[in-house]
Amino acid sequence: MAELANIKKDDDPMPVFPINRGYIKRKKFYNGIAVFLAVMAFIIGAFPVFHIIYKAVALGHEYLNWRFISTLPTGFPIGAQGGILNAIIGDVYLVVIASIFAVPLGIGSGLYLSLFGKKRTNTFLRLLNELMIGIPSVVWGIVGFYVFSTNAGLGFHFGFSALAGGLTLGFIMTPIIALLTEQAINRIPSGYIEGALAMGATKWQATKSVIIKAALGGIFTGILLGIMNIIGQTAPLLFTNYYNTGMPTGITGPGGAVGDLAMLIFIYIHEPSKILHVKAEAASVVLLCFIFAIDLGLRLINYLTRKFL
Amino acid sequence: MAEQDEIKVNVKNLNFYYGNYHLLKNINLYFKKNSVCTLLGPSGCGKSTFLRTLNRMNDYTEGAKLTGEVLIDGKNIYDKSVDVVELRRNIGMVFQSPNPFPKSIFDNIAFGLKIHGIKNREFIAERVEKCLRYAGLYDEVKDKLHKSAFSLSGGQQQRLCIARAIATNPSILLMDEPTAYLDPASASIILDLITTFKKYYTIIIVSHNIQQAGRISDYSGFFLDGELIEFDEAGNFFTRPKDKRTENFITSRY
Ligand SMILES: Nc1ncnc2c1ncn2[C@@H]1O[C@H](COP(=O)(O)OP(=O)(O)OP(=O)(O)O)[C@@H](O)[C@H]1O
Ligand SMILES: [Mg+2]
Numbered sequence: 277m278a279e280l281a282n283i284k285k286d287d288d289p290m291p292v293f294p295i296n297r298g299y300i301k302r303k304k305f306y307n308g309i310a311v312f313l314a315v316m317a318f319i320i321g322a323f324p325v326f327h328i329i330y331k332a333v334a335l336g337h338e339y340l341n342w343r344f345i346s347t348l349p350t351g352f353p354i355g356a357q358g359g360i361l362n363a364i365i366g367d368v369y370l371v372v373i374a375s376i377f378a379v380p381l382g383i384g385s386g387l388y389l390s391l392f393g394k395k396r397t398n399t400f401l402r403l404l405n406e407l408m409i410g411i412p413s414v415v416w417g418i419v420g421f422y423v424f425s426t427n428a429g430l431g432f433h434f435g436f437s438a439l440a441g442g443l444t445l446g447f448i449m450t451p452i453i454a455l456l457t458e459q460a461i462n463r464i465p466s467g468y469i470e471g472a473l474a475m476g477a478t479k480w481q482a483t484k485s486v487i488i489k490a491a492l493g494g495i496f497t498g499i500l501l502g503i504m505n506i507i508g509q510t511a512p513l514l515f516t517n518y519y520n521t522g523m524p525t526g527i528t529g530p531g532g533a534v535g536d537l538a539m540l541i542f543i544y545i546h547e548p549s550k551i552l553h554v555k556a557e558a559a560s561v562v563l564l565c566f567i568f569a570i571d572l573g574l575r576l577i578n579y580l581t582r583k584f585l
Numbered sequence: 586m587a588e589q590d591e592i593k594v595n596v597k598n599l600n601f602y603y604g605n606y607h608l609l610k611n612i613n614l615y616f617k618k619n620s621v622c623t624l625l626g627p628s629g630c631g632k633s634t635f636l637r638t639l640n641r642m643n644d645y646t647e648g649a650k651l652t653g654e655v656l657i658d659g660k661n662i663y664d665k666s667v668d669v670v671e672l673r674r675n676i677g678m679v680f681q682s683p684n685p686f687p688k689s690i691f692d693n694i695a696f697g698l699k700i701h702g703i704k705n706r707e708f709i710a711e712r713v714e715k716c717l718r719y720a721g722l723y724d725e726v727k728d729k730l731h732k733s734a735f736s737l738s739g740g741q742q743q744r745l746c747i748a749r750a751i752a753t754n755p756s757i758l759l760m761d762e763p764t765a766y767l768d769p770a771s772a773s774i775i776l777d778l779i780t781t782f783k784k785y786y787t788i789i790i791v792s793h794n795i796q797q798a799g800r801i802s803d804y805s806g807f808f809l810d811g812e813l814i815e816f817d818e819a820g821n822f823f824t825r826p827k828d829k830r831t832e833n834f835i836t837s838r839y
Pocket of ligand 1: 603608626627628630632633634635646
């Protein structure tokens with residue numbers, strides 16, 4: 277119902293227009309519905325997460341102690357006694373190796389895509405990058421197997437090892453970091469880059485001193501997403517590292533394989549042993565904490581570099 | 586030819602296109618050494634675009650195309666052999682909207698010196714202070730030189746960008762509305778800076794302020810719809826414009 281405000285003379289430069297109360301009421305109602313749906317979506321999305329955490333803690337709580345994370349698995353079947361230190365150490369190996377490979381390569385590719393490459397080629401490369409993100413991890417496992425573990429392929433003879441597994445995980449991480457880096461750089465106001473170039477900076481000088489710093493937050497998000505993604509993977513490790521119940525003696529060849537939390541959970545759940553099932557629940561809580569710790573750590577580094585760089 | 590020697594920048598038959606849009610139409614003009622030239626014209630007529638053709642900032646604009654020549658010291662800067670980085674080291678630019686780097690106030694000015702390979706800290710500190718003083722900003726920021734440049738107001742950022750542009754002794758200074766964000770007192774300081782620095786530089790300014798332009802110009806040009814309607818010594822330009830459209834503009838009848 278439109279109520280007509282008093283319209284003045286014809287030459288009124290800004291005539292008051294009729295206010296449609298019904299329209300405004302309706303829009304407020306829709307706003308309420310949108311907020312309700314968003315809250316519902318959050319609850320529906322968050323519920324399973326909290327439920328899983330609750331279940332895992334409830335089932336595995338008897339092993340959530342220092343001994344569990346600081347000792348190697350022993351007993352029969354292996355793991356019936358002792359803890360999961362092999363898997364925790366193994367994950368550190370894998371994440372470090374994957375990151376050493378993927379972080380520079382991913383950031384470099386992102387920089388190339390956003391700053392240096394030719395437009396035509398970039399469209400193609402960007403598509404390729406997105407395709408790589410979409411490749412199922414089991415396929416990466418097979419690729420990693422041929423490239424790093426067998427004697428066929430490119431002549432790497434890493435066997436089933438932390439190096440072969442870590443590099444394969446690095447394959448998965450690289451395109452994610454590249455994508456996030458490129459997007460972070462594209463979000464930087466063009467004025468920063470133009471300002472630096474107009475001063476006579478080379479593209480690399482502008483990149484080093486202005487662009488990377490402004491894009492740092494996004495680049496860290498990319499690294500974080502990459503690590504999150506690989507830390508839960510089992511498929512790529514099946515053919516490149518598999519699993520080690522003890523400590524590695526190297527990173528390649530015999531004795532080079534490492535444990536891994538996701539693999540441990542996968543293997544324990546398949547054992548016909550009540551104890552191992554409970555330990556798998558406890559290990560998944562540890563894995564969650566591990567991810568949480570990496571998240572916090574990277575956020576802290578991000579914060580500190582912003583502050584002191 | 587003595588006349589020729591004095592010319593720093595010579596623009597010949599310059600045409601500029603954004604894709605199919607023919608923006609700058611056959612521009613011919615020159616800028617003399619140690620002079621101040623202001624470019625006037627209504628919003629959207631192509632002043633900023635023209636300024637950016639003088640240091641090849643349009644190189645990165647998608648779909649941009651250019652024909653004609655821009656000779657600096659007699660050499661066409663669009664020649665294949667020209668090193669763009671080298672070219673820009675010699676040209677300072679102040680952009681239309683302030684664009685300080687995401688760095689401290691100090692580092693914003695030091696950046697230009699550093700990319701010139703200067704490492705001497707004392708020299709850099711001295712130079713930073715000097716530039717800030719010329720831009721009339723020093724007293725306002727002397728206690729927070731190491732704070733982020735984003736903590737400054739719009740007008741302060743604009744003066745910081747001016748200080749940044751003069752730090753590396755460019756021989757040409759391009760300024761796109763350098764006083765747009767400034768109060769009259771700050772604007773006056775910048776106008777003084779321009780008058781001081783024309784002893785050393787060739788200064789080309791885009792301005793919307795006809796009064797200010799009249800005060801500092803040696804030459805002036807009037808753009809309309811991508812065409813250079815009139816270009817003359819400031820004395821003639823502001824008092825006896827030849828073209829009716831120029832006259833209308835400077836007497837604010839546009
Ligand atoms: N990147 C671009 N792509 C396409 N068209 C553009 C681009 N940049 C500017 N233009 C167009 O070119 C014309 C001139 O722009 P320019 O910025 O040179 O105007 P100006 O004279 O500086 O105006 P003002 O006084 O408002 O700053 C405008 O019509 C604008 O829409
Ligand atoms: Mg402009």
